[in-house]
Amino acid sequence: MAEKGRVFLERLPKDGDLEEEITKFIKKNNIEKGIVKAIGAVSEAKIGYYNQEEEEYEYTKLNQHLEIVSLLGNISILDGEPMVHAHIALADDEGKTYGGHLAEGTKIFATELYVEEIKGEKKIRTKDKETNLTLW
C-alpha cells in the first residue's frame, strides 16, 4: 500500500523550461516517487507523440502563448535519478487544445505546481522490449 508523503505547492520561475524546472524541484526536495500536477500558462511549447509503429517520439513545436489546461505526471527513477514523466493539455486563444508528452522546450509564463510524494518502494524505469519505452 502506498503511503502519502509530503505535499508541495510551488510557483515556478517565469521563462524557465517547464520540464527542467519540475525536475530541479523534485531533485532539490529528494522526491523519488509521486504525482505532479500543474496549471498556468506557457509562452511556447514542445509536445511529443510516441509513434507506436516506428517506436520513437515525434515532436511538435507550438510557437504561441498557451494556457496549461492540465499537466499530469509521475515521478520515478531512471538511471538512479528521479525523473518526471508528464503529459500536458494546452489551450490557445480560441480554446482549442493541443496535448501530448511534455518535452524540453516548453517555456514557463506562469506555473503553479502541485507535487505529492508517495513513500515506499521506488518505481524504477527500465527498457520495455514490447514498446521500446522505459517503463516501471
Ligand code: ZN
Ligand atoms: Zn509520455
